[in-house]
Amino acid sequence: MSATADGRPGFELPLLLLAGFRALIDELHAELARQGHPDVRPAHGFAMQAIGLPGSSATEVARRLGVSKQAAGKTIDRLAELGYAERVDDPADGRRKLVRLTPRGLDSLTRSAVIFDALRARWAQALGPARLSDLEDALRTVAPPAGLDTVSWFSGS
Amino acid sequence: MSATADGRPGFELPLLLLAGFRALIDELHAELARQGHPDVRPAHGFAMQAIGLPGSSATEVARRLGVSKQAAGKTIDRLAELGYAERVDDPADGRRKLVRLTPRGLDSLTRSAVIFDALRARWAQALGPARLSDLEDALRTVAPPAGLDTVSWFSGS
């Protein structure tokens, strides 16, 4: 079997990172569903983050998510369908439509922040705060800070 | 802003894990492309892993990947198109078709293992071997060991 100098196979590392990520996101959405947001998908959370509190144009959302305008438009359509975002005409520019979060969208975002904090606290309890902080620091040094464009990349060609 | 007891916001943790995972997978596929496998996608690697060296039936692949038989069938079609897998009739069971990796598929798998080891070695150099091992151990304690079924989960409804 292929392994590194200290006997650990390299392929486990990405699996562990993915498992950690998945565990957090799964628990987040399980809890969100319990708190009245059963329809939010991981991708929606990223998109709402990209829209932001003040709202954005569809083109800005596309740029932040690292996808095409059309893809962003479809995602916004979906969020609008679910009642998490809305499009309003931009009074200053007849071409633009401002995308804004609805109160429901905002609620899901604030709940997500609280849940993430609770999940991190659980990890801190299991590992010890120092170990968790070191894990975060270590990841920060080897991986560039993640942008919102990380969502689409997996499936994309 | 919401933050945990020691001042770190909880939402950064998943982002860091994802960034780490993404960095590894991106570099793997960049290197694979350089080594003659430009068409392999992350999902294909997982699928080939699910097929395994001895080969499997499509149903087994589906079970391992945690997707429907039809989805597995489509992925196998894609791998066959790209020349990484092939279907052969099972002599012992007229219903089954054995899915096997081609030499090309095997080559991409062995190269992947080597590249992953090299990437882990780079992380070990950047962080120190002990810190990296601790990171892995920490993840192992908080996240259940990742199966192959982690791929489809993100996009899925």
Added chain:
DNA sequence: CTAAGATAGACAACGTGGTTGTCGAAACAG
């Protein structure tokens, strides 16, 4: 041995999220 049931895999239709190309309307620059 045959009839009934379970299983493998293919096909079709559809949903979601991505892509590119085209195009009209509005803003901006000359």
Added chain:
DNA sequence: CTGTTTCGACAACCACGTTGTCTATCTTAG
């Protein structure tokens, strides 16, 4: 006023997942 750029929508397409249906084959019970 005219040309160019930009925004957002529409259409067509691809990748990958889903469920439902169907045939062929193996398995098991009577």
